[in-house]
Amino acid sequence: HRDLLAIGKLERHEILYLLDEAEQWVDLNRRAAKQSEALSGLTIINAFFENSTRTLLSFEIAGKRLGADVVNMHAAQSSVKKGETLIDTAVTLNAMRADAIVIRHGSSGAVELIASKVDCPVLNAGDGTHEHPTQALLDALALRHALDGRGESADDFTGLTVTICGDILHSRVARSNLLCLQALGASVRLCAPPSLMPQGIAEMGAEVFHDFDAALAGCDVVMMLRLQSERMSGQFIPSAAEYHHLYGLTKERLDRAAPDALVMHPGPMNRGVEIDSEVADMLDRSIITRQVEMGVAIRMACLDVLTRSARGVEGWEAAR
Ligand code: CP
Numbered sequence: 334h335r336d337l338l339a340i341g342k343l344e345r346h347e348i349l350y351l352l353d354e355a356e357q358w359v360d361l362n363r364r365a366a367k368q369s370e371a372l373s374g375l376t377i378i379n380a381f382f383e384n385s386t387r388t389l390l391s392f393e394i395a396g397k398r399l400g401a402d403v404v405n406m407h408a409a410q411s412s413v414k415k416g417e418t419l420i421d422t423a424v425t426l427n428a429m430r431a432d433a434i435v436i437r438h439g440s441s442g443a444v445e446l447i448a449s450k451v452d453c454p455v456l457n458a459g460d461g462t463h464e465h466p467t468q469a470l471l472d473a474l475a476l477r478h479a480l481d482g483r484g485e486s487a488d489d490f491t492g493l494t495v496t497i498c499g500d501i502l503h504s505r506v507a508r509s510n511l512l513c514l515q516a517l518g519a520s521v522r523l524c525a526p527p528s529l530m531p532q533g534i535a536e537m538g539a540e541v542f543h544d545f546d547a548a549l550a551g552c553d554v555v556m557m558l559r560l561q562s563e564r565m566s567g568q569f570i571p572s573a574a575e576y577h578h579l580y581g582l583t584k585e586r587l588d589r590a591a592p593d594a595l596v597m598h599p600g601p602m603n604r605g606v607e608i609d610s611e612v613a614d615m616l617d618r619s620i621i622t623r624q625v626e627m628g629v630a631i632r633m634a635c636l637d638v639l640t641r642s643a644r645g646v647e648g649w650e651a652a653r
Contacts, residue, residue, distance in 0.1 A: 334642050335649075336448045336455045337635055339464040340512040345385055349489075350649050352474050355627070355634035359478075361398070362629055371637055373400035375432040375644075380422075381458065382408040382438045387465070387600055388458045392435045395632035401432070419443060420450055427451040433640055436460075441505075454639040462503050462564065468599050470511035471631040474626040475516060476554065481597055491518030496548045496590070498524040498580060499558025499607055502531050503565070506599045507558060511539055524548035526580070528568045528643055529560075545580050549589040556597040557582050557608045575608045582608045587618075595620055 338346070361367055377396040381389050389405065395417040396403035406426075408414070413422060419438075423446070426434055433454045436444045441461030448455035473490075480487035495514050501507045501523050511521050511590055515538055523534060524542040535541045548553065560576065571579070587594065596619040604610050613619055627635035641648040 334452075334454045335639060336457075336464070337466055337639060338445050338448060338457045340466045340469050340516070341464065341511045343516075344464075345516045347649055348470065348513060349632070351470055351634050353472055354479065354638055355470075355630040357635040358395075358630035358637075359399075359474075359627065361633075367398050368400065369398060369633075370400040372640060372644075375401040375640060376430070377401045377403045377433045377435065377636065378406060378426055378429070378431040379403065379435045379458075380406040380408070380426060380437075382413065382436070382443075383459065385458070386439055387625055388437060388465075391625070391628040392456075392458060392632050392636075394629050395636055397634060398629070399633055401636070404431075419446060421525070422448040423447040427453070432643060433636055456635055456639065459505055461505065462508070463505055464509045465505040465599075466509050466513075467607070467628070467631055467635055468506050468538075469513035470509055470635070471624055471627040472556070472597060472599070473513055474627040474631055475597070475620050476595070478623060478627070479620045483593070489518045490514060492556060493519040493554065494522065494552045495519050495554040495556060496522040496524060496542075496552040497556045498545055498548060498559065498582070500529045500560045501525040501534065501558070502529045502568070503561040504558050509538060510556065519554075521575070522548045522552065524580070526571065526576075528570075545586065546589055549586060552590045552594060554595045554597060555582060555587065555590055556599075557602075558599070559601065559603045559607055573580065573603075577606055580623065581606060582612050584609065584611050587612055597621065597624060599624065 347499040379392050393403050431453055435456045435458050437458040438460050444460040477487040497507050514521050521539045524545050525540045560585035598621045638649050
């Protein structure tokens with residue numbers, strides 16, 4: 334079987350395959366009757382060791398709409414609190430014969446460790462500061478739909494410039510999006526205060542900025558990220574007011590981007606800090622709620638594709 338651990342482990346054609354597969358689930362989710370029986374009889378465990386609203390709920394909804402039995406393990410109420418190790422937790426989940434395990438964990442690499450101990454596909458729902466692959470896939474799908482809606486070619490993102498601004502240092506979303514957007518042909522600018530920009534990130538092909546106005550100039554898409562204060566230790570942290578002054582996306586700042594530039598945010602948003610409500614709620618430019626909608630479809634596609642070999646159905650090897 335295959336796992337979904339990182340965008341960095343996917344080929345471009347596999348990314349496109351997952352995006353294409355998700356389209357049928359976008360259509361299904363827009364109908365009154367949203368039920369498929371594709372994963373009927375399968376058991377999916379969502380094991381979340383960190384807080385989540387969007388990712389946990391959308392994986393749960395995705396599994397249920399595909400007809401699977403979905404069980405959520407909340408770490409706060411689990412035996413992890415009694416000192417059980419991550420590996421023992423993984424072996425325990427495996428013994429229950431789950432057909433897929435979705436994991437969010439605060440440590441980079443923890444999901445890969447669990448994947449090495451279990452017999453079923455493992456999907457990374459965010460590991461530390463490493464990767465959040467389904468977020469990057471849903472962002473790509475939301476972008477594809479927004480461009481399609483404008484009659485622009487959305488087969489890939491060649492020629493598109495995307496500016497990602499925020500706490501890049503701690504952001505698994507930024508890392509996964511950088512890899513995914515570049516794989517699909519986009520140019521990516523990363524913008525953060527110097528203390529919140531990872532060393533050596535330019536070697537991954539990104540253009541690095543510390544001046545937000547310069548990073549915005551003429552870009553086609555602006556993706557805003559929150560300050561992840563829960564992961565900060567020792568960095569210089571600007572006050573919310575200071576941060577907003579330098580890096581907050583206001584209506585005036587957005588005018589520096591291309592005239593019809595799209596606005597994205599993975600959530601959760603801190604309104605008035607990294608993004609103003611006036612921008613977040615712009616009906617013609619902000620695709621933040623569309624990102625959430627695409628999250629369910631992408632997670633349905635990932636669960637379907639990754640469980641295919643166990644179900645004897647042709648998998649994404651067919652994508653080549
Ligand atoms: N974007 C995202 O991962 O949100 P949650 O933390 O609410 O899952």
